[in-house]
Amino acid sequence: MSSSAAAPRVGVSRPSAGGLRNVFTSDRPYPLYLAFIALIVYFSFASEFFFSADNFLNIARQTAFVSIVAIGMTFVIATGEIDLSVGSTMSLAAMLSALVLKDLGNSWVLGLLAGLVTGGAVGVINGTLVGRLGIPSFLVTLGSLSIASGLALTVTKTQPVVIVNDSFFQYFGSSIIGIPAGIFWTIVALAVCIPLLHFSTFGRKVFATGGNATAARYSGINTTRVKVSAFVIVGVLAGLAGVLASAQGQSARPDVGTGLELTAIAAVVLGGASLFGGRGTIIGTLVGSLMMGVLNNGLVLTGVNPTIQLMIVGAVIITAVAFTSRKRTS
């Protein structure tokens, strides 16, 4: 290397293969990437409309809600927990955001904040019940799913709330600097969450909590705080998805997020995360979400009967998960 006088300090080195490897492959979702590419190739041959920039943009836009929520869900699942309430959180956030726009001066900033704060608040409640009281997250969020959903219906008397605010539509429903709003906000979520999960000390704590919570606690990690934070992250992102959904529809419907939680969880698990915690990548989750988008879109374009589509989607999920989360034999 350099002269002997300036010999490099022993042991100082760059991490092998760098952090990027971590982002993509640390949890080996290679089979997912292969399946993803295989699906794209297949549909490109099967339908003349599939392989086009317009169609790809279409897919990305359609999957934006799921992608954004699933990115947050990756944190929760990596800590070894689960959040079933994200769909209704999204609905509730959409409703409160719309009500704030309608009744509190029609400011798009306030509308956005209302959505995010609502989601974050649900996250704090979920996380506190799970982390502090030790109630299983499956049960806690099954309960909050119902509560948030009921609340969304109650505050709006089950009616959609019409939104009249051009800036709000512009930023969340139409496009920003030429990028469709859904895709723009997905990119924002990625830009924040990839560093957070894969390059921050918080991310390490998330994986440690999911990998072995007791060992993490014995190492001085406040696992309660880590879990609460993870639930807040997914809550805020569900709030964002709610805002996007109401801006896109120009009115907020109280059932806009219904059922989204299962799709989001499927995307995370497809992306190579373990439901037992300790493993997962944001990119994997994104690909998982896009893959389901590609599948739905491709099946429509190739004229498959919608009732058959449902079954095919289910079979693909199970097959892909069987490959990605097959238990390592020691």
Next chain:
Amino acid sequence: MGVDTREIEAPPRAGGEPGVALVQCEGITKRFGAVHALRGVGFELRSGEVHALLGQNGAGKSTLIKVLAGGIEHDEGRLLLGGEEVDFRTPADSRAAGISVVYQELSLVPSMSISANLCLGSEPHNRLGFVRRREAVRQAREMLARLGLTLDPRAIVERLPFAYRQMTEIAKALSGDVRVLVLDEPTSSLSEAESEILFEAIKEVTARGVGVIYITHRLSEVFQISQRVTVIRDGANVGTFDTAETDLHSLVAAIIGPEHENLRRDEVEALALGDPKDVNGAGATITALPARRPAADRHGGTPVLELRDVGNDRLVGVDLAVGAGEIVGLAGMVGSGRTEILETIFGLRRVASGEMRLEDRPVKFRRPTDAIRRGVALVPEDRHVQGVALEHSIERNLALTRLSDDLGRLGAFRRGASYDRAKAAIATLGIKAPGPDARVQDLSGGNQQKVVFGKWHDPRPSLLLLDEPTVGVDIGAREELYGIIRRIAGEGSGVLTVCSELAELLLICDRIAIVAGGRIVQSIRRDEIENEEHLHRIVQEAEGTIARPDHHDEDTRPFEEERPS
């Protein structure tokens, strides 16, 4: 040998007279890819004998046992049971032939009672298929009584101390028609007294004609209970000896092999203390005591840790001081409060009364984070549950303790620094691994434990707490761990260690505090203790002075999840 062993009444075994050959292995080989795990192993087990199987981790003991248990199939060689060649394809085949294995990992259902576990899969039931609980409890009580175990069959397994879970496991392994019992390190987590109970149980079993294959790392036990010993090294037999005609030195030499000449002396020293029979070994012990700095150095100045009349739900008025550079041992039975003292210091339990002082300043820890911040480190008892995330890499595990400190900068994880730190730990602690990215679960027990030590390696803690630091670690790595502990103390850390192996305490400690009934009964300088037997007696006497609580509530774990308290 097709006879139901339960019908064999009187043991035919008389002093050293060989029984019938139960199991014969001839030239067993097994390859895993390029690895030659077994290269022509021969082994014979006779009826009514305890046959110790020795060897370092990775020598091939486990593989041989797996072949016997039907877990893996051997490539070449013959396996004979009662003189007839057998070919086990599944564990069920082996079990049906009367071979029962108790593995280190327990196979009980923790949430069920002892009796439910004992009759799992063959519950006594009535015609409608309902379980006859009373009958199940009665059967379980009988089984336990036959083994001399005074356990309540209705006790829930997860609330039992580890030692009793182990015994339940053995009772379970012995249910049904068992001719061969394989015990894989059954005493690794037992105290001396509990080991004695276990040995009694083993004698009961062999008296009925059952052959016992006994795997252990504690050579003193070999002389205590076995009639013959087979040593395996690098997948091949070194030899089979009559226990009465061999001694510790030749066994250690056989285990370690000729290429570790210089290591051997240390290990004989380490092990000699554990062997009450070996007169030569005991002689060597006195000179073999590690050269430690003069006591004056260690006891001077203010202690690193001071407990003054500390009490909580498990402890009663504990007084204890640990000086800088001093290694203090806590000796006592399982459930005496040894572990609880460490947990209280580490902030896992609250100090309800009394005072804890660290480097002459009063401290109150509400959680481990508080303790870690003040330079306290804990190597916990159960490394798989409390020590490491097995699926994660060495580097990930080592980083855990420093995330909120030097490995973070404005929330960003300093990956490069963490790798450097991991490489340094691997080098200094001699962790045998391909690199920082190796998964902890792929390492041997000794190397996993070094990873746990490595978590606290840099910066050096002011107080290092060790709970059974060498459980499940082979003798080579064990000696290395002693070296690490001594070095840390030599650099000025106070060390407080809990250990069930009294020989080990005598080997590494400057002072030993005797714990019984949640209090420290007395504290003795190392040089005031003659030998292991002496210490054993002191512990026994201490325990005798304390009214023992019902053992079922002895081992209450600290809260499972962190809660506000």
